[in-house]
Amino acid sequence: MATPTTAASGAPVIEVRDLVTHYGTRRILHGVSLRVEPGEIMVIMGGSGSGKSTLLRHLLALEHATSGTIELLGEDLGTLSEAGLYELYKKIGVAFQGGALFSSMTVGENIQLPLREHTKLDAETMRIMLRLKLEIVNLAGFESLMPSELSGGMIKRAAFARAIIMDPGVLFCDEPSAGLDPVVSAALDELILRLRDALDMTIVVVTHELDSAFRIADRITVLDRGEILMTGTVDEVRHCDDARVQNLLNRRFEVEELDPDAYLTRLTEEVPEQ
Amino acid sequence: MPGPSDPGNPFLRVVEGVGRGTVRGVESVGFGANLLSQSVYWLFLGRRRHQPVRAAPVFAEMMQVGIGAVPIVSMLSLTIGVMLAIQGIDALEPFGAEHQVVIGVALSVTREFAPLITGILVAGRSGSALAARLGTMTISSEIDALKVMGVNPVRFLVVPSLIAMIVMLPALTLWSDLLALLGAGLFVSAELGMTMAAYVDQTLRYLDAEDVMHGLTKSAIFAVLITLIGVANGSAVSGGAEGVGRVTTRSVVQAITAIVLTDMLFVFATTR
Numbered sequence: 001m002a003t004p005t006t007a008a009s010g011a012p013v014i015e016v017r018d019l020v021t022h023y024g025t026r027r028i029l030h031g032v033s034l035r036v037e038p039g040e041i042m043v044i045m046g047g048s049g050s051g052k053s054t055l056l057r058h059l060l061a062l063e064h065a066t067s068g069t070i071e072l073l074g075e076d077l078g079t080l081s082e083a084g085l086y087e088l089y090k091k092i093g094v095a096f097q098g099g100a101l102f103s104s105m106t107v108g109e110n111i112q113l114p115l116r117e118h119t120k121l122d123a124e125t126m127r128i129m130l131r132l133k134l135e136i137v138n139l140a141g142f143e144s145l146m147p148s149e150l151s152g153g154m155i156k157r158a159a160f161a162r163a164i165i166m167d168p169g170v171l172f173c174d175e176p177s178a179g180l181d182p183v184v185s186a187a188l189d190e191l192i193l194r195l196r197d198a199l200d201m202t203i204v205v206v207t208h209e210l211d212s213a214f215r216i217a218d219r220i221t222v223l224d225r226g227e228i229l230m231t232g233t234v235d236e237v238r239h240c241d242d243a244r245v246q247n248l249l250n251r252r253f254e255v256e257e258l259d260p261d262a263y264l265t266r267l268t269e270e271v272p273e274q
Numbered sequence: 275m276p277g278p279s280d281p282g283n284p285f286l287r288v289v290e291g292v293g294r295g296t297v298r299g300v301e302s303v304g305f306g307a308n309l310l311s312q313s314v315y316w317l318f319l320g321r322r323r324h325q326p327v328r329a330a331p332v333f334a335e336m337m338q339v340g341i342g343a344v345p346i347v348s349m350l351s352l353t354i355g356v357m358l359a360i361q362g363i364d365a366l367e368p369f370g371a372e373h374q375v376v377i378g379v380a381l382s383v384t385r386e387f388a389p390l391i392t393g394i395l396v397a398g399r400s401g402s403a404l405a406a407r408l409g410t411m412t413i414s415s416e417i418d419a420l421k422v423m424g425v426n427p428v429r430f431l432v433v434p435s436l437i438a439m440i441v442m443l444p445a446l447t448l449w450s451d452l453l454a455l456l457g458a459g460l461f462v463s464a465e466l467g468m469t470m471a472a473y474v475d476q477t478l479r480y481l482d483a484e485d486v487m488h489g490l491t492k493s494a495i496f497a498v499l500i501t502l503i504g505v506a507n508g509s510a511v512s513g514g515a516e517g518v519g520r521v522t523t524r525s526v527v528q529a530i531t532a533i534v535l536t537d538m539l540f541v542f543a544t545t546r
Binding site: 086090 | 415418
């Protein structure tokens, strides 16, 4: 388990207020509010369909909210111009679930891409920075391989290296341990802790893995069916009395009461054409 | 969105289907126009926004779209030249006007066959590749990854393809003109006993620069259409690998349809 670092000092890195979002006509998030403090590892935890990936996409301004506000590094994402948004993106790093490495580029080219696009550094400096980050993620010597030649865990680590190449203040990780065996997954958790300590980053991790969440989190936000059930430290979450939180922690699923009429309607209704 | 019509009424269903199709069509045209305007914006103002369009990817695309297509364009053009010469001589023989085949071939190659065949070939070869590439990148979050890295995807992916296509498609068309005329010349000189020098002389006499430009202008328009249709389909992908296959096929069909329709409209507007 991680030792909680200094929190609540200064302005929050992320502040979400009453976020409501829809996918088509379906409501996904029902008034979510969240604060992420500088230097902490905040884990957003929830099962499939809890809305955690949707929340992440909104934190990254990849979707438009129905209502509510999101402030990232003091900027209101709803009112920020496109140019402002692209400037803000230079200060954050994102490690996507599947890595999202560009398949036509080598690992090294992938990791160097933000440097090439946003800085005027010479090739030698960029190569040194690339190797520094490769060392951090334990991928030294793999820079000339193509992403298709890497294993799942290596792809995730390469994605981490790309996400931190610009030394961002905030790092977002989408399901870092999904699809990996427990050993590789534990190594990635270690990596996240090391990154926070070594590079003094604020890290937001979205995951459904309980073990991983308990290992790395300073604070955990538990999301279920588009609502935040609670936000607290690992101990607070473990000892929370809320039945839905405990269901999630103990891997129990809720059996919904069956309404016979609604069930019949679901079976027989026509699907409206999209 | 659920439709307002009675689902049991087949007539209303057809009307609704036509309506939805029309809305989708208008949406696609709007998307394409927006994409084109964004591409022009990033091309000219990207540097001011610290997001310049870089030369290396443009040249890489040019190699793939243009140079990579030279062998197949050459082969098809030569074949079409010979084919047109055979048909022309056969059609004109009853009138004893076989020698007029030169003007027929020269005009039909430069004004129609070269731009059309090259356009269709590039649509199948590079337009589909563009749709597949963008489709794959979309489903594997690579486009999102670009955005959150602060890199505009239109500037990074679309503009190099668009420039490469606008430069290389007319260049390939010009090459196709030459090869098709050469193919026809070889057959005509063998069949009618005309020397190559006489064939070239006649061709140059009949052919105006305007005829060649007519074909090249069309091919530049085809280039824009192929790129926009490829990008629009690629970025609208849904449903994994099967979805990528679907948008790739759709982009080829739509691009070829757009090429043929635009050709007709262009000829209608400029030739009458």
